[in-house]
Amino acid sequence: MKSILIDLDGTLYHGNRMIQGADQFISQLRRDQIPYAYVTNNASRTPESVAAHLVGMGIEASGHEVCTSALAAAQYVAQQSPGARVFCIGETGLRQALVEAGLQLVQEHPDYVVQGIDRQFTYETLAAAMRWIREGAMFILTNPDLQLPSHDGLTPGAGTIGAAIEAASQVKPVVIGKPSSVLMNYALDRLNIRADEAMVVGDNMLTDIAAGAAAGCKTALVLSGVTTHANIEEHMRTAGVKPDLIFENLDELQDWIKEELK
Structure with a gap:
């Protein structure tokens, strides 16, 4: 795993409230120099606006780190x-x-x-x-x-x-957006990495994990949003895929990454 594609709502925050450990998780990725991108289905905001929203909650971010479905859609049309x-x-x-x-x-x-x-x-x-x-x-x-x-x-x-x-x-x-692989492929191209070198982190089996699997990436489900202990079996049946890894929260994911880097 050389890079991480990170979902936003439900993974790093709920609305305007940061999920516990999100700021430390991103700071650790930066310190360890692990390439990452914020990957969101949101098509209404500019990358700079998305980054400002994250910064406002105390999460480090800049516009060039944000991949939106709007950017991927525009590239898709422009290439065709x-x-x-x-x-x-x-x-x-x-x-x-x-x-x-x-x-x-x-x-x-x-x-x-x-x-x-x-x-x-x-x-x-x-x-x-x-x-x-x-x-x-x-x-x-x-x-x-x-x-x-x-x-x-x-x-x-x-x-x-x-x-x-x-x-x-x-x-x-x-x-274009999740659960399609198009947005994920756009993010992979932005980071200049192969799918088998990336891990998709998200809270939603039906979008984040399904899209990661469709793109050929390793997937990590965090039980902090849409998919929970109560519905995970149903969501896996509906999505037709299973996450490679499941974590209760971002702290557990961060600990796993630290072990991987040893």
Whole structure:
């Protein structure tokens, strides 16, 4: 294991509250000079915004360490069709990623419909997306999360909007974020490492661990978020994979890494 791909919400923090040991875990990786990346399905924030959120909780971070589904989606489209015309359904993080990848944001006759979370999503946007996809635009979904945690409880995620567009257009999207391997492969390329040299750390069997397994990485489940002792067997059956390692918390994971380095 030469590097670590780390999930965020449920692994390092819950909302605006740092999970115990997250700051020490990252500090130890830095001291041991173990390459790592923060890998998140979040497509609404820029890497700099994600890093600022981490720093605000006391976790060391910088924008270049953050890999979002928005960045991976933008790269995916740009590699397939440099300079393509894109109808973007999303927020700042996605729009900025697409523009920085050299893609054109348009409202008419796009080559691609790229969709993430959009809290201003309307019926008119749904109708436009349906029309362009049925006319041949490729449908790209940044991440399939159906629900997102918030201070008011769960809210609809990008996957919920994507389900509406899929139902209207009758076309399945290309999924970029976890549990797809596309986001993980993007992060591996950023670190310039092979999949068999990396370990994916996350709290969710259905997304983090499934994506790590799909990419060919070693996987470590931390029981601090979505997957718990109560549902782990059900989640493993649903995901169709098992984590290589299971830890109660980040302290246990940190101790394991120390032993590996001896």
